[in-house]
Amino acid sequence: MAELRRLLDRYRTPIGVLVVLALIALGFAALQHLTQEIRFADVRAALHDLSVTKIVLALLATAGSYLALTFYDLLALHTIARPLPWRTAALASFTSYTLSHNLGLALLTGGSARYRIYSAAGLDGPDVARVVAIASGTFWAGVVSVTGVALLLHPGALDLAGLKLSATQVQAAGWSIAVLTIALLGACAVVRAPIRLFGFTLPLPSPGLLLLQIAIALVDIACASAALFVLIPGAAPALLPAFILAYTLGIVAAVVTHVPGGIGVFEAVVLAVVPVDRATLFAALIAYRVLYYLLPLGFGVFVLAWHEGARQRRRSSRFLSGVRAVATGVAPLALSVATFMAGAMLLLSGSLPSVRARMGDLAAILPLPMIEFSSIAASLTGTALLLLAPALYRRLDGAFLATRTLLIAAALFSILKGLDYEEATACLTVAALLQWTRSAFYRRTAVTGQPVGPGWVASVAAVIALTIWAGFFAYRHVDYSENLWWKFALHSDAPRFLRATLGVIVMLAGACVWRLMSPTATAARSALSEVDSVTVRRILASANRTDTMLALTGDKRFLLSDAGDAFVMYQVHGASWVVMGDPVGPREAWGELLWNLRDLADRDQGRLLLYQISSPVLDIAIGMGLSIVKYGEDAVVDLTSFTLDTPRLRALRKSERAVARKGARMHIVAASELGPIMDELESVSDEWLQAKAQREKGFSLGHFDRAYLSFFDMAVVTIDDRIVAFANLWLTENRKEASVDLMRHRSDTPPGTMDYLLVNLMLWAQQHGYARFSLGMAPLSGIEDRRLAPAWAKAAAFIFRHGERFYGFRGLRTYKEKFAPGWEPRYIAGPGGVGLLRGLRDLSRLISRPQPALYLPPAPAADTLAPEPKVSQP
Template structure:
């Protein structure tokens, strides 16, 4: 029964995704049928009916509408009885409303934006939820009142092409009024409902009336915006336009298509076609979208960016770095898409025939040579913006600076070439939106050293090809000759287009040549003596003990530009696998991770970070990696560790038993390790033989006396004979100690390791160390839940039932008896199909090869 219900829910989810796509596709087909007869000249003249006075009125009504919309939030904040400055409420309301109107899924998008904005004013999740719900109710109160009234009582005369009986609209109107009366009844009787033990009351009746007034004014103003954009609006009544507008809005909302795009336009074209020419309706719809949706969207995005800058500064002082990293994870990508779009705009406008009147006007002000140069440079700048988008995606500071310069120059050139104010406005608004976001583009890297993926190259080529195709399509009746390219004049737009094509291809060729001649990736080589000295110096000042693995000299190193931090890595298959977190100066880690990622990409490799902590997770996410939990590391707080009381009973027993049998613990300084080489080698070989295994690689040490002589050795002796040993890793500032290579004589009971652990912890405590690490317990701490990711479920299942392969549970239980603090450890790796290959490469690298992986 449960499985069947789950299948039904999944099918409904699929339908919910497909429904808006289907509606949108149907709307586009319908729009095509309505507008296919239009010619290029009619498209140019589509806005001619809108006067400057009408535009001014529309702007005023739009401004007043958004002011009224802010009172949704003012009333909501009053409803939850929480004081917030009125200016903060207005800004928060405008940002959330202007952006959600364009993105769609209003409840989710406006809800998430309001949560982001209002949480900084001390509001709880429940209070913000009440605000979002209240604003949604206010919206539907307005819809119910205005829509219910006009649909019920206004004699709606539908076009003959629409065969829907008017009575259906009246039924909808009556239902809307019933919903409104029900809401007011609940407000008068002060009803309430519960959501997870939280009681939520309906607003008081006075607030409900204010909701009605505010929402009604809002819709009256929106209707005015659209009405005054219509040509000769005296031919049709305002009430008819408002009714049609409400119907189109409701259907657009139900479709969940972002902003009702396409759906809203189709309904309006159908309903208004008996009164206006389709060209005039199209012009009205485009300007309405621009004025009421797009311009507020751009302003809202700029305000949101400015708000995030302020929040970033505040949160840095409060050390909420994780939240900041989540914000920065998507801001550069948004601007990369916007810049790419701006490049498309420049190119596509260059392909379209310009307004000759505009060029003639500009020719009276500036020389023709400047007009021709501006047209050529615009196309070149368009291509440059397509290329710069990749640099912004990778957060390169040079791409940010150059993008600002190019956007501003492009806006100026758009005016100079043919007074294309729409193109200039798009570029300038993108410039303003990008300007306050300098902090998100922090990488000091060469633009020419960036690797362009196959997808990037394909996307740029498709845009260029589309630009060329559009130009030749719109100029398909032109007569081409060898001289066409060199013709100059006000009417020579075909020649300008051809020169733009040449300029675009020239930019691509130049960038390609510079890319080929640019410096390649950093050398891949094992560290030399100088590298090792530098790495050891950084290890000695690091609190991360895993950096000691570099002393095995089996890994490649990559340093940051200042050589104050390094990453140690190995290559297995196509995977470039970093062991642990980067070591060194924390301020340089971010750029170092990017350098490593790009070096791997330049060699067609995949970036992987194995056994990393939570410390640098935001940086791994920034470069597009996905994190998977692979286990937990056990750490013991040494100040709380002792052998007293019931908790230390087993440890006391182990110590007494071993010392009674003649064993004792000792720490041998690193300089004396060579003196015991034969003893240690014998124990190590015997241990490997009895375990039927070989030395593991990469993530742990292997027996090499040169490697072991870098560390103190914790040993257990019987008389003067060593029976077990482990090399001890020590961190800077006495933060942590741990052991790496652990071996014991198989002829002696393995209880010696318990004794060694306990005595080493006590030794560390005496020497002022804070923590002792028992290492990672693989696959432990993974949640086996229905909604858990697939890897987590597989890992949890292996942990529970994989005793045949490895004693996962036993290892966790053994470490648990020391009462440790468990810290999660992750692997950061590419997504999709690369994941499986990367996991395989890691397993082969650690085990030492396929044979060792399969046969122990």
């Protein structure tokens, strides 16, 4: 079971992608089944029969829905006591919802837009998270309430795509939802205190405000569903309960399945539940998808890009021409979405029949080969835009240039393949917005260097699936034969679709092969980081802190200063470049090193995270614009005044002497003499790991590796000439600090053996002139949970107090307090908002999954790091 859990954790992302791809396939399979009796000609006729009045009514209902959505945020801002003008809330709400409605991934798309706009208005990350949480709760309260009303009003039994509910069950479900809503109102009236979870505070709305939120949610869903209902020809009021129920179920299915935009899934649910002619209903769904989803998306992208471009141009005279400021903006997100949708539009257009009247006009101007070439070229250009969209999100200058060129070419191909001036206008508009925000795309790195995100893979798969399904749906009446591939005629749309589909598949396969065969960013990082062990050890000789010995674990990369007298050690996981501790070497070189590493990370589309840094690095981190979070405290014992003969250390003295009376002895074994005892040390280590149900970690901790341990002297505790415990020594060459890394013991050692080992090590280090002894970190220690403290501090203090069964935060500090140490703060510095959370996630994975050694340096000479070749301490 544990092995299965590890495999699932390791392959969580690909498994998630496969699940979403399977859901997409199931959605389109269901859609294919539900539309097998529908002909494309019937759907096109139903679309043409839509009157201007119906379209205008649908647009008005759409406007009403998006207007109601803006009040979600406005009321949420009032709930958290951070009111903002309606104009600001409307901009954040409208742009975020237009993105998340079409692409899903609400936190990545809509959350990013909200964070950018609200942070500029003075809100911090936790406030934005509260707004998102309350707005989401409002939405779901509305969906649940509408579902309950629809169930109560539904006459008789209900068939939900094969799930049959009797009239009694329908009424029971409706009343259950009504009771749940009343109970929620009552809870808000009785429980006035905010909800606290892991230090995150979420205020509850008052009953009156909750009623207002539910009312706005009802207005939103009523308008959104009305936008579809008015498009259904001959829809009668008697259809409303079943229709509203189908609509809400479609929304729930789209959200739960995580299919981008719910494409295919929403349509399948509505087609399965609503009892009307499926051809006209499918036509209404297509029109609804355009009017409610795509038109607001286009307008939202335009507003977002225009707002960002104008904002940065206002600041450009004061802030380095706005280049770096734009880099943190939402223009890349908005235009990557617009580019992706432009590619999807071109692909879908290539799979559907052309307008015959326009083709006749085009044939009078252009030869047939030019039309055929333009048709395939438009589909291939659309595929290229899908592939380039995530590179725009990562602000690559090459992607910007290529996308702008392709959009202009796509506009030309749209005209040449069928006088599709609507497509050409859309492509040119996106190209113009790209040009307007061109300073946002400044990173000069290879497109193949970007990581492949699961959301992007799922979105591309959804678009390709839609394109292929739409083509086969449109040409269902065409009998397939091999001759279709070679049929070239003005109105031969099916052969064009087949050829374009083949071209798209070949292009995607070629892109996959190109990506697999291209040099990766990891290879480039390795080439940057090859530093020989002699250089590392030479610089370590000047270190003042023992945790710099982590440079010898073999799982770090290094960046050297220009003078070659300092380095910073780091590792890359995902998009995070994590620095371990302070730079090593002269302090005057630290700023140069960290800035150079930040430039490298930025060029490689990564985020920089500084882990366990000390106070001297804070000025540099603040100057780089990083957010500072206190991580914990380092316990340090002053050896110049250390003595066991004090009342405060009475318990420690008693524990040490009790173990000594049982025959324990500590020995210091030089690094050069570890060979004969290495097998016994490994058996102690394996026994300790098994007893603690632990596995080796890395990056910020050493692990049992013979090549690594060969660098250090070893402190061993023996009883009757049998090794029962050990710890490898970290010793600075200038004798300013001593410490230990691995501390492991057998399960049958006497209680207090580790106290015995540490006390005698401190006495040994004191005898040999070391100034201090580090007991290591106490994570989350020393962080105060005050009323006005930031959310991260409250969360850290909460975990420190209540997370004992997960890690033992409080117990670890209590143990180290026995040695009467001083406490020195350690910090984490990284990007703000969601970027910091992602960086911490990558850090945790980096520590829990030791990296393969980048180099295995030769064992040092006996006196390289050990001040004494061999010493014994009774």
